[in-house]
Amino acid sequence: MESSGAHDQFLQLHDLIIGSNNVNDFLGELSVVAAGTLSQTAGSPIDCGVTLRRRKRSTTVAGSSDRARELDRLEQALGQGPCLTAMEAMKPVLLANVATDNRWPEYQRVLAEHGCRAVLGVPLALDENHAAALNFFAVEPDTFTEDIVKRAESFAGLAGRALRLALKISDAQNLADDLTAALQNRTAIDLACGVIMAQNRCSQEEAMALLTKASSHRNQKLRELAAEILGRVGAGTVSTHFDP
DSSP states (O other): OOOHHHHHHHHHHHHHHHHOSSHHHHHHHHHHHHHHHHHHHHTSOEEEEEEEEETTEEEEEEESSHHHHHHHHHHHHHTOSHHHHHHHHTSOEEEOOTTTOOSSHHHHHHHHHTTOOEEEEEEEEEETTEEEEEEEEESSTTOOOHHHHHHHHHHHHHHHHHHHHHHHHHHHHHHHHHHHHHHHHHHHHHHHHHHHHHHHTOOHHHHHHHHHHHHHHHTOOHHHHHHHHHHHHHHTOOOOOOOO
């Protein structure tokens, strides 16, 4: 059973979903909460970046600070680092001391230049189509103790559940938007056929054939041509006699 603290934190993340306009907005708020949670546990400032992978392509989508976003983006550009490794291994990956651990030399030079001395990558459990990870950055080496890593894992478990919900809501909204657009296009095409039928005294099938032929001849999308015809109706200058 979840502790009351974990339950309260999940409710906080749930509220963030409700108050966000899209997944990226939610992840921006999530990175701030994640950074605050670990900073409070560590007793020192910790930044957080968020990497989201869709269709096998990773991108930095959010961060608790400009530095966190920049360091996360640079990791994606270099293709190496704790966050990317954590997403592949699906377990936390710790770079305890940038100066002494040489697993990712190019990225570690970048980290040192930005005043970052330790990094912790923690994956979020999502689904087969998405992967994500939290990338924590500390200004002091050895900041991420065993207790802090466990705290980060616990938070990531809650964050993963919240993000799965946010992605499902986003996918449902995108589907609804696509269906609405399709219906609007279908309506415009049907109305345009009606205009052609009235002017040419032809059947709906013949009107659709004329519209399709004109669309192909002009190399113009059917919905765009339909909208053009309906625009002429509004302007009072209807002409549906297309050039052969």
